[in-house]
Amino acid sequence: xxIKILLxxxxxxxxxSVLAQGVEDRNxxxxxxxxxxxxxxxxLKKGDKPSLRVESKRxxxxxxxxxxxxTTLRIETTRRHFRDEERSIIYxxxxxxxxxxxxxxxxxxxxxxxxxxKLRIEMSGAGNIExxxxxxxxxxxxxxxxxxxxxxxxxxxxxDMSGTGAFRGFKLKAENAEVFMSGVGKAQVYATERLIAxxxxxxxxxxxxxxxxxxxxxxxxxxxxxx
Numbered sequence: 001x002x003i004k005i006l007l008x009x010x011x012x013x014x015x016x017s018v019l020a021q022g023v024e025d026r027n028x029x030x031x032x033x034x035x036x037x038x039x040x041x042x043x044l045k046k047g048d049k050p051s052l053r054v055e056s057k058r059x060x061x062x063x064x065x066x067x068x069x070x071t072t073l074r075i076e077t078t079r080r081h082f083r084d085e086e087r088s089i090i091y092x093x094x095x096x097x098x099x100x101x102x103x104x105x106x107x108x109x110x111x112x113x114x115x116x117x118k119l120r121i122e123m124s125g126a127g128n129i130e131x132x133x134x135x136x137x138x139x140x141x142x143x144x145x146x147x148x149x150x151x152x153x154x155x156x157x158x159x160d161m162s163g164t165g166a167f168r169g170f171k172l173k174a175e176n177a178e179v180f181m182s183g184v185g186k187a188q189v190y191a192t193e194r195l196i197a198x199x200x201x202x203x204x205x206x207x208x209x210x211x212x213x214x215x216x217x218x219x220x221x222x223x224x225x226x227x
Contacts, residue, residue: 044110046094052090064076100129106128136155142185154174163183182200191211195215200220
């Protein structure tokens with residue numbers, strides 16, 4: 001009898017899991033900003049027209065909210081607590097991208113270089129972002145415990161960090177870089193012309209590129225050093 005009950009429970013659980021699985025292509029309007037929060041892996045790719053695909057193995061597709069408000073694509077979920085197996089995958093195709101606001105516990109991966117005049121990235125939470133860029137101005141705001149890795153090239157780079165996160169930018173070639181850090185984070189930058197680096201707390205800034213002009217200041221137990 002007990003075995004029959006266990007088999008019945010397993011059957012119901014299996015049916016629920018299968019029903020929760022799904023793939024959905026969603027129609028979206030033009031956007032140039034992304035605001036993402038939740039437990040997702042998000043893949044970004046440039047294309048001729050905007051598109052979005054959701055793949056979910058555990059969460060119901062109805063629990064994953066995607067909508068364009070103004071020029072901002074918002075990605076979120078109605079669920080507040082997650083298990084690792086409940087992470088969903090979002091594939092986003094954009095035509096132009098100027099801003100990324102991310103508060104995710106998953107990953108945001110760029111599958112093609114983000115090109116343009118200016119790109120702003122604000123990241124909080126415990127996620128990871130990996131992007132390649134080709135922009136004139138790159139503005140980064142990093143808080144929490146997340147990791148941000150940027151490759152490519154830019155003329156002017158500004159990084160403002162707090163918390164315990166990490167900015168990995170040795171593969172991002174910038175002419176001018178400004179890095180301001182508080183907390184215990186770590187930053188890596190590459191600058192060829194001018195570097196301004198200031199850290200308070202016990203954060204560390206490492207740089208490459210042999211910049212011609214350097215202004216560095218470290219307070220308390222922080223450090224600014226060539227790599």
